[in-house]
Amino acid sequence: MAIEVRIPTILREYTGGAKAVEGNGKTIDELIVDLESRHAGIRNRLVEENGELRRFVNVYLNDEDVRFIDGIASALDDGDSVTILPAVAGGA
């Protein structure tokens, strides 16, 4: 299963500068473990020791915030698109 993962600037040091990479997994959690196998160090930046997403990390599955689906256990399908972004102040 190929999932496109968009990587924010701050994490591109782990992807050789690539803005997007491909990964595999049946859940977001498995996808991040798969990314770690080729981009060592990235998992620690995304996930706390307790296995939850870090506070200032937002992960979107087909543009929906995974915290409102099943969090890091959210299920993935072939062709899904995942976007990782740091939480920042929005305009107002």
Add this chain to the structure above:
Amino acid sequence: MRYESLIDAVGRTPLVGLPRLSPSPEVRVWAKLEDRNPTGSVKDRPALHMIEAAERDGLLTPGCTILEPTSGNTGISLAMAARLKGYKIVCVMPENTSEERRELLRMWGAEIISSPAAGGSNTAVRVAKELSEQHPDWVMLYQYGNPANPEAHYATTGPELLEDLPTITHFVAGLGTTGTLMGVGRYLREKVPGVQIVAAEPRYDDVVYGLRNLDEGFIPELYDADVLTTRYSVGSADAVRRTRELLQLEGIFAGVSTGAALHAALGVARKAVKAGERADIAFVIADGGWKYLSTGIYTAESTEAAVEALHGQLWA
């Protein structure tokens, strides 16, 4: 309608149906025209509420200087109220915002301090917090953490929506300070069982997410995820495309962040049609398109050309 002064004329905005963009007679989309407020945006509501709360608490007294990080609209609303009430105002605004916003702020008498484009509003908030420490006599109302911001929507926007649309099933708005969604969301959840509260979060250009480290990330103090049903990230291309559709199909001339909210609203509408459920989906027209005219996005040949025209500019 008659009001004692401009400040009294905030709120009570029209709710209009979108017959062409709504997918069916059972699934309808409604626009709350917040551009009809005195300075042309939804921010007149929280700005006025925050000022009046600070006056009641004795924080704001005649001659005071107000300080606020803003990408435009809140600053413009505060500056209007500050002029009428006799306060000075300093706004910290990212440098890559449109000339219209700067001119409007100057017109109302605000002093503008530009913050670097890198980091977007995140950096504006940080710079404003530093300035606040250097100038303890300035009053930072701080829209990202001031409870009077969502209270404005709990007290006014929410009740107006329910009065005009008692059959409401979904509320959709842009996510910035989170004030609109928190205030309206809490009100509707108390009154309408099963109502869904949907956030449309603008997805900015890379430059905005260029933090030095993840610890510089930011979640507004006002944010309570329990109020939301879900949250969508909407990129510039979808936001611009919907902003243009809203103009072409429904004649509503709105700003770009409204396009992001419409995109989420239409996504919700599509889901309702698929599930065979009725829906009345209200979303917020946060401001008119006036402040984005110089970008050329409304008359560009194609959506692609319009997105290109907007590139590099902070649109929400």
